[in-house]
Amino acid sequence: MKLSCNAEEILEALWIAVEEKRLPALDPQYAGIPLDDPAYRELAERALIEIRQGMIYFRPEGREEGRMTIRRHRLAERLMMDVLNIRGDDGNHQACQFEHLLNEGVDVKVCTMLNHPTTCPHGNPIPPGECCHKARADGDLGVVPLTEFKSGQEGEIAYIQTDDNKKMQKLMAMGVLPGNRIILTQAYPSYVFRVGYSEFAIDTNLAKEIFVRK
Amino acid sequence: MAVDGINQDSLSHDGKPLRVALVGNPNVGKSVLFNALTGSYVTVSNYPGTSVEVSRGSTVIDGQTWQVIDTPGMYAIHTITEEERVAREILLHEKPDVVLHVLDARNLERMLAMTVQLIEANLPVILVVNIMDEAERMGLKIDLELLQQRLGIPVIGAASTRKRGLDEIRVAISSYGTQPRIERSFPYGRLLEYDISEVIWLMTGEYLLSRRSLAVLLLQGDEEITEMVRHKEGDGYAVLAEKVREKAFERRDSFHLDLSLQRNSIVKNIIQGVFSEPDKRVITISDRLSTWSVRPLTGIPMMLVVLYFGLYKFVGEFGAGTVVDLLDKRIFVDIVNPWMITTVKEIIPWEIIQELFVGEYGIITLAFRYAVGIILPIVATFFIFFSFLEDTGYFPRLALLVDRLFKHFGLTGRAVIPMVLGFGCDTMATLVTRTLETVRERVIATLLLALAIPCSAQLGVIISLLSKETGALAVWGVCMLLIFVLVGVLATKIMPGEAPVFYMELPPMRLPQLSNVFTKTYTRMQWYFIEILPLFILASVLLWLGKVTGFIGTAINSMTPVMSSLGLPKEAAVAFIFGFFRRDYGAAGLYDLQAQGMLNARQLTVAAVTLTLFIPCIAQFLVMKKERGWKVAGGIGLFVSLLAFSSGYVLNQFLLLTGIL
Numbered sequence: 001m002k003l004s005c006n007a008e009e010i011l012e013a014l015w016i017a018v019e020e021k022r023l024p025a026l027d028p029q030y031a032g033i034p035l036d037d038p039a040y041r042e043l044a045e046r047a048l049i050e051i052r053q054g055m056i057y058f059r060p061e062g063r064e065e066g067r068m069t070i071r072r073h074r075l076a077e078r079l080m081m082d083v084l085n086i087r088g089d090d091g092n093h094q095a096c097q098f099e100h101l102l103n104e105g106v107d108v109k110v111c112t113m114l115n116h117p118t119t120c121p122h123g124n125p126i127p128p129g130e131c132c133h134k135a136r137a138d139g140d141l142g143v144v145p146l147t148e149f150k151s152g153q154e155g156e157i158a159y160i161q162t163d164d165n166k167k168m169q170k171l172m173a174m175g176v177l178p179g180n181r182i183i184l185t186q187a188y189p190s191y192v193f194r195v196g197y198s199e200f201a202i203d204t205n206l207a208k209e210i211f212v213r214k
Numbered sequence: 215m216a217v218d219g220i221n222q223d224s225l226s227h228d229g230k231p232l233r234v235a236l237v238g239n240p241n242v243g244k245s246v247l248f249n250a251l252t253g254s255y256v257t258v259s260n261y262p263g264t265s266v267e268v269s270r271g272s273t274v275i276d277g278q279t280w281q282v283i284d285t286p287g288m289y290a291i292h293t294i295t296e297e298e299r300v301a302r303e304i305l306l307h308e309k310p311d312v313v314l315h316v317l318d319a320r321n322l323e324r325m326l327a328m329t330v331q332l333i334e335a336n337l338p339v340i341l342v343v344n345i346m347d348e349a350e351r352m353g354l355k356i357d358l359e360l361l362q363q364r365l366g367i368p369v370i371g372a373a374s375t376r377k378r379g380l381d382e383i384r385v386a387i388s389s390y391g392t393q394p395r396i397e398r399s400f401p402y403g404r405l406l407e408y409d410i411s412e413v414i415w416l417m418t419g420e421y422l423l424s425r426r427s428l429a430v431l432l433l434q435g436d437e438e439i440t441e442m443v444r445h446k447e448g449d450g451y452a453v454l455a456e457k458v459r460e461k462a463f464e465r466r467d468s469f470h471l472d473l474s475l476q477r478n479s480i481v482k483n484i485i486q487g488v489f490s491e492p493d494k495r496v497i498t499i500s501d502r503l504s505t506w507s508v509r510p511l512t513g514i515p516m517m518l519v520v521l522y523f524g525l526y527k528f529v530g531e532f533g534a535g536t537v538v539d540l541l542d543k544r545i546f547v548d549i550v551n552p553w554m555i556t557t558v559k560e561i562i563p564w565e566i567i568q569e570l571f572v573g574e575y576g577i578i579t580l581a582f583r584y585a586v587g588i589i590l591p592i593v594a595t596f597f598i599f600f601s602f603l604e605d606t607g608y609f610p611r612l613a614l615l616v617d618r619l620f621k622h623f624g625l626t627g628r629a630v631i632p633m634v635l636g637f638g639c640d641t642m643a644t645l646v647t648r649t650l651e652t653v654r655e656r657v658i659a660t661l662l663l664a665l666a667i668p669c670s671a672q673l674g675v676i677i678s679l680l681s682k683e684t685g686a687l688a689v690w691g692v693c694m695l696l697i698f699v700l701v702g703v704l705a706t707k708i709m710p711g712e713a714p715v716f717y718m719e720l721p722p723m724r725l726p727q728l729s730n731v732f733t734k735t736y737t738r739m740q741w742y743f744i745e746i747l748p749l750f751i752l753a754s755v756l757l758w759l760g761k762v763t764g765f766i767g768t769a770i771n772s773m774t775p776v777m778s779s780l781g782l783p784k785e786a787a788v789a790f791i792f793g794f795f796r797r798d799y800g801a802a803g804l805y806d807l808q809a810q811g812m813l814n815a816r817q818l819t820v821a822a823v824t825l826t827l828f829i830p831c832i833a834q835f836l837v838m839k840k841e842r843g844w845k846v847a848g849g850i851g852l853f854v855s856l857l858a859f860s861s862g863y864v865l866n867q868f869l870l871l872t873g874i875l
Binding site for chain 1: 292294321352478504508614618627716717722
């Protein structure tokens with residue numbers, strides 16, 4: 001069963017206190033949730049935390065759960081900022097709500113879409129998940145702009161990110177459509193790529209708007 | 215095969231000749247097909263990025279005269295660039311009886327998207343799958359029969375450079391319309407279909423294109439189509455516009471992408487089983503050559519070799535040296551002029567009229583001699599060089615190589631074509647600046663062409679003049695380069711506007727067909743000659759008038775202070791007065807001065823620099839006015855003249871001070 005929102009908040013606060021601030025335990029008053037909140041009982045019953053003399057400690061299973069919770073929170077922050085372009089307090093607030101939805105594989109999708117980010121917008125580390133390890137092991141760059149490709153590298157076009165409709169149409173007229181194979185044959189002085197049996201040259205401005213998957 | 219004039223029975227029922235329009239992506243061989251169909255070597259003009267004109271020719275198939283219309287390349291019915299717009303005009307307003315969609319067999323999948331659009335627009339389309347020979351060499355297989363079935367239109371495989379498929383195309387054109395046309399459309403997704411039908415439902419006007427395709431174009435926000443529909447719909451337009459706005463807003467994020475993806479999947483279904491490719495890509499020699507030409511390490515030396523042998527050796531030394539010597543000295547000065555002078559003097563008794571034809575500024579002794587003896591060989595060799603290079607597919611590669619550099623001047627690599635063409639004829643190049651995308655690029659390119667790019671005739675004369683004095687050519691070259699860079703960088707800083715974007719298709723490198731190169735050269739020469747000869751004659755007449763009335767003497771005298779501030783003898787003013795008519799005319803004037811030994815090395819260099827920078831010839835000025843408007847053209851003219859003389863002054867002082875020359 002899913003944890004309640006408050007329970008997730010407590011886990012996050014505890015994880016930050018223990019893992020990042022190197023404190024032995026979390027004082028509930030810093031979690032912003034009073035000790036009589038049912039969320040503490042919920043966590044204790046699931047054997048994720050332990051409460052001794054008014055202080056919160058991780059149980060071994062709780063540490064892993066906390067890690068995944070903080071990961072979801074920070075991924076949500078990244079999503080808010082990078083993709084949805086919501087910043088500041090509002091972004092943080094939205095992220096708090098959003099993270100609770102990132103369960104059951106959704107976090108993997110988001111993480112992959114964001115190309116396995118390592119830090120949240122505030123610079124705090126995002127604990128890597130299975131998908132990140134796997135991507136690293138496979139040497140999978142994930143989705144990157146064409147400018148990150150080396151010459152000779154081949155990939156699939158993932159998406160085009162541009163505000164300019166005309167640019168988008170130019171690219172599409174060249175056959176730069178999501179799903180098509182693309183081979184970068186040269187990266188300097190201009191980007192030269194092949195789609196199908198045609199070759200095209202574009203400048204950096206256009207190249208950085210084409211996102212490709214290896 | 216080409217016929218002039220149209221006889222009565224070859225007309226269709228409404229009194230106009232039948233028309234067939236060639237459309238398609240750039241570089242798919244439309245022009246070659248046009249030539250092959252019309253058999254005319256008169257109106258070839260479609261080269262990637264060098265022409266925005268439409269050319270027309272005619273042919274007779276089965277006793278019926280057809281007008282064949284060649285259009286600039288376009289990528290889709292929804293147009294982005296000026297050339298595409300020109301091409302679409304034909305489809306929108308000329309109601310062609312047959313539309314030949316020419317595409318490149320190797321890129322069937324990508325280019326079929328446009329075939330689908332043309333069919334959707336309810337145009338009478340015949341599909342020509344061209345360049346089959348190269349596709350076969352690469353191991354690609356295309357089932358044309360199946361493709362024809364799926365599309366519901368005639369499909370013909372061709373290799374127009376080898377005249378393959380030509381007869382089938384002729385048959386298809388002439389028998390088109392005899393078979394009933396099958397109304398066929400390729401449905402998009404349900405939601406998109408719904409949106410389109412809602413827009414169609416509000417349209418009441420009569421159009422040449424199908425309402426369905428117009429509805430899609432409206433949703434794409436095509437300005438020209440919107441304007442046309444507004445005009446046709448009248449009062450009902452407001453409701454329609456509201457609906458389009460509403461739909462466009464709903465789909466604001468991804469309409470273009472959705473549409474392209476859906477078209478792509480339509481095409482994927484069509485070519486399923488039609489198109490098959492080998493497992494391994496075949497790498498040809500042309501692929502290798504292409505790679506070498508774009509890698510900076512090999513590409514830059516290659517560029518220098520091309521420029522040295524092409525421009526310097528072939529155009530400069532051979533064209534402006536050997537051929538000019540032969541034509542001007544051996545033929546005109548030694549044979550034609552003396553003979554003409556005696557003949558004219560025998561026929562016409564009045565000395566003043568004799569002067570007009572065979573005098574100092576005579577139409578025959580000066581205008582014709584300059585045009586034919588000096589300018590023609592230079593321009594001809596340049597156009598041979600340019601057309602050859604163009605057909606190899608080298609220019610787009612040069613463009614990508616210099617793009618980064620050109621960005622500093624507010625231009626993209628695309629501008630390399632007008633710039634190189636400018637070394638042939640600045641007037642023609644100014645016309646071609648139309649292919650640049652933003653107004654800002656066009657203005658900057660126009661300015662640089664007017665200022666620092668000498669045309670071939672001028673260049674030829676200047677090279678042959680200055681190469682006689684050691685160092686003079688180098689000083690001139692450095693000056694030009696410096697001013698080009700300086701003005702380019704400044705113009706970029708001063709002129710408002712967004713940074714330009716560079717994109718270009720690279721056609722495969724090919725060994726040009728000589729017949730094609732000469733056809734293009736011939737066409738360009740013809741254009742050039744029609745443009746210059748009247749101006750030369752006009753100049754002769756005006757100069758003659760000036761001499762007769764004593765105006766020239768006054769003008770030369772009044773320019774003496776300017777000339778002396780440049781350290782030049784007052785006779786040099788003549789070259790500048792000539793130069794106003796045509797740059798090359800002015801350069802040729804310098805040639806005469808030098809031949810009379812009136813200029814030393816320093817004076818020659820100063821005069822050459824000033825004259826190269828000086829106001830463009832009348833023809834170029836008129837084209838500037840036509841393309842950019844009075845204000846811009848006038849501004850550029852004024853700026854260029856001021857800069858020319860001040861640069862001449864500074865250079866003269868510099869040379870006097872340092873004593874380099």
